[in-house]
Amino acid sequence: MPELPEVEVTRLSFADEIAGAKVLSARLGKALRWPLGCAVEHLAGRAVLAVRRRGKYLLIDLDQGLLLVHLGMSGSLRFSSHLPQAGVHDHFDLVTTRGTLRLNDPRRFGAVVYADSEAAPIAQKLLGKLGMEPLSADFDVDRFHTAVKRRKMSIKQVLLAGDVVVGVGNIYASEALFLAGIRPTLSADRLSRPRAAKLCAAIRDVLARAVAKGGSTLRDFSSANGESGYFQLEAMVYGREGQPCRVCGGPIKSIRQGQRSTFFCPTCQKA
DNA sequence: AAAAGCCCCTGGATGC
DNA sequence: TGCATCCAGGGGCTTT
Numbered sequence: 001m002p003e004l005p006e007v008e009v010t011r012l013s014f015a016d017e018i019a020g021a022k023v024l025s026a027r028l029g030k031a032l033r034w035p036l037g038c039a040v041e042h043l044a045g046r047a048v049l050a051v052r053r054r055g056k057y058l059l060i061d062l063d064q065g066l067l068l069v070h071l072g073m074s075g076s077l078r079f080s081s082h083l084p085q086a087g088v089h090d091h092f093d094l095v096t097t098r099g100t101l102r103l104n105d106p107r108r109f110g111a112v113v114y115a116d117s118e119a120a121p122i123a124q125k126l127l128g129k130l131g132m133e134p135l136s137a138d139f140d141v142d143r144f145h146t147a148v149k150r151r152k153m154s155i156k157q158v159l160l161a162g163d164v165v166v167g168v169g170n171i172y173a174s175e176a177l178f179l180a181g182i183r184p185t186l187s188a189d190r191l192s193r194p195r196a197a198k199l200c201a202a203i204r205d206v207l208a209r210a211v212a213k214g215g216s217t218l219r220d221f222s223s224a225n226g227e228s229g230y231f232q233l234e235a236m237v238y239g240r241e242g243q244p245c246r247v248c249g250g251p252i253k254s255i256r257q258g259q260r261s262t263f264f265c266p267t268c269q270k271a
Numbered sequence: 272a273a274a275a276g277c278c279c280c281t282g283g284a285t286g287c
Numbered sequence: 288t289g290c291a292t293c294c295a296g297g298g299g300c301t302t303t
């Protein structure tokens with residue numbers, strides 16, 4: 001579910017509220033992708049300093065160590081002082097003086113991992129190979145074009161891989177390529193400099209607009225205060241196979257790339 | 272080093 | 288109504 005916009009919207013919806021809270025207790029449900037990495041008792045008494053984001057990870061800074069939270073495919077967070085009793089898919093609670101932060105994740109591809117610091121081995125394994133942040137100043141055309149030219153995979157799969165640019169998942173990869181007029185199957189090393197510049201701008205644009213709309217709610221995503229996103233209503237190609245292109249009117253096509261579906265307009269994205 | 276496949280898991284939609 | 292099959296916002300790991 002969650003790509004950069006959904007993760008950022010989630011962060012914005014509880015970061016200010018939880019900052020300064022003190023952890024009273026923590027609870028684990030069924031196993032997530034990785035073990036927590038510390039005893040739940042170890043979290044009690046910690047202060048929550050801030051919530052940051054790196055790619056699709058949320059980093060919850062504590063006065064001692066930090067929690068890395070990933071929402072996987074089906075995860076979502078809630079932060080409230082009035083949560084019901086934990087349900088079957090509620091796999092982590094962080095009970096604090098300001099409310100409880102709860103991870104709900106039916107498929108359990110998500111994770112909550114404790115690390116002593118960002119330099120710790122587990123944190124490095126998860127964060128160490130991540131690419132540029134698309135909404136920050138370090139995302140520039142030169143670095144993007146240079147990195148992309150080294151790859152022979154399709155440009156769409158390079159966007160998804162996350163080692164060049166982070167946060168772009170299956171929805172926004174298709175959307176950004178449409179906005180840039182680039183065929184998803186184009187070999188990344190054949191992307192010209194002007195088209196790389198256009199793609200950079202498209203990635204920034206679509207992610208920023210999606211954050212502004214509260215992300216995309218396809219099935220059940222909601223932010224930590226329970227609000228749905230609305231960007232899916234503005235999708236140009238994602239999930240629109242057979243429907244008319246919003247620009248040229250021709251039918252949107254769907255293909256498979258690396259066992260993920262890709263959507264594009266054969267007319268507006270000729271090469 | 273880079274690319275391709277496999278796999279983790281549950282639930283909803285679709286088809287017979 | 289019941290059951291099988293396919294598909295889904297991700298990404299680490301293993302094998303080429």
